[in-house]
Amino acid sequence: MRSRARLVLLAAGWTGAAALALVAPGNLVMRLAFGKLDDPALVRQVLMCALGLLLALAALRYGERGRPRMPERRADGTVRPALWVRAVTWVAAGVPVLGFSVPHLLWGLGVPLGVASGAGLADLGGSAVFWGLLVAGPVAGAALTLGLISRWGQTVPGWVPWAGGRPVPRAVAVVPVVVVGLLVGQYGTMMTTCLAFGVTRTCAPGGGAEILDGSWGFSATYLVFLAWGASLLAAGAGYLHTAGARAVR
Numbered sequence: 001m002r003s004r005a006r007l008v009l010l011a012a013g014w015t016g017a018a019a020l021a022l023v024a025p026g027n028l029v030m031r032l033a034f035g036k037l038d039d040p041a042l043v044r045q046v047l048m049c050a051l052g053l054l055l056a057l058a059a060l061r062y063g064e065r066g067r068p069r070m071p072e073r074r075a076d077g078t079v080r081p082a083l084w085v086r087a088v089t090w091v092a093a094g095v096p097v098l099g100f101s102v103p104h105l106l107w108g109l110g111v112p113l114g115v116a117s118g119a120g121l122a123d124l125g126g127s128a129v130f131w132g133l134l135v136a137g138p139v140a141g142a143a144l145t146l147g148l149i150s151r152w153g154q155t156v157p158g159w160v161p162w163a164g165g166r167p168v169p170r171a172v173a174v175v176p177v178v179v180v181g182l183l184v185g186q187y188g189t190m191m192t193t194c195l196a197f198g199v200t201r202t203c204a205p206g207g208g209a210e211i212l213d214g215s216w217g218f219s220a221t222y223l224v225f226l227a228w229g230a231s232l233l234a235a236g237a238g239y240l241h242t243a244g245a246r247a248v249r
Contacts, residue, residue: 013059020052021182022189022229029183049182060237064244071245078154079245085238086149092231093145096138099224103217104134114217141180145232148173148239170243177236185229191222 025045031037039045072080081089106113108130147153153173158164 010059010063013055013062017052017056017059018230020048020055021233022052022185022226023193024048024052025186027186027190029179029186033183053178056233056237057240060240064241074151076151076155078151079242081149081238081242082245085235085241088231088234088238089145089149092228092235093142095224095228095231097142099227100221101135101138103221104130107217108135114220115215145177145235148177148235149242153239154242170240173239174236177232177239181229181232181236183229184225185233188222188225188227188229192226195219195222 025048028042028045028049031039031042074080103113107115152168154168156163156166156168
C-alpha cells in the first residue's frame with residue numbers, strides 16, 4: 001500500500017509540475033525573449049512556471065528519498081547514468097532530429113512530405129537561414145543534449161584550456177536545457193491545444209495559420225515541439241539525478 005501511495009504521489013507531482021510549467025504560463029518564455037512585457041498576467045505566469053519547476057524538483061527528490069544509491073562508475077570516475085536517464089535523454093535528442101530536421105530537410109529538397117501543393121517549398125532550398133537554423137540547428141542541439149549522459153557532461157575535457165579535467169557545474173548543463181525545454185514545450189503545448197480545439201487561427205492571427213490548410217506535416221511540428229520540450233525537461237531532471245549520484249562515494 002505504501003508503495004502504491006508513493007507512485008500516486010509521484011504521478012501527481014510530475015503531472016502537476018508539467019501543468020504548471022508548460023500549460024498554465026502559456027507562451028511565457030518566448031514572450032520574455034522578445035521583450036513582450038505588457039501582458040498584465042505576466043507576473044502570475046512567471047509564478048506558475050517557477051512553481052512548476054519547484055514542484056518538479058520536489059518530485060525528483062521525493063522519488064530518490066529512501067532509496068540507497070549505488071552509482072555505477074566508469075573507469076575515469078564519472079557516473080554511468082541510470083537507464084531511465086539515458087532513455088529520456090536519447091528521446092530528447094532524437095525527437096528534434098527525426099521530427100523537425102528530417103522533414104525540413106525533405107522540404108528543402110522539394111519533397112512534399114505532408115504538405116499541400118503550393119506551400120512554397122521551392123523558396124526554402126535557397127535560404128541559408130533555413131538550412132542552418134531549421135535543419136542543422138536541431139542536430140547540433142541533439143549532440144549537446146547527449147552531453148547530459150556523456151563523460152564530457154560531467155567532467156570538462158582535458159583539451160579545454162584552464163578548465164580541462166574539472167567537474168562541470170550543474171547550472172552550466174541544466175539551465176540551458178530548462179530554458180530551451182520551456183521555450184519549445186510551452187509553444188508546443190499552446191499550439192497543440194489550439195490545433196486540437198480548432199482555434200489555430202485565433203492563436204496565429206493575421207493569416208499565419210493559412211499555411212496549415214491541407215498540410216498535416218506543418219501541423220505535426222507543434223506535437224514535435226511539445227514532445228521535445230517535455231523530454232528535454234525530463235533529461236534535465238535526469239542530469240540532476242546523475243549529479244546527485246556523483247556525490248556518493
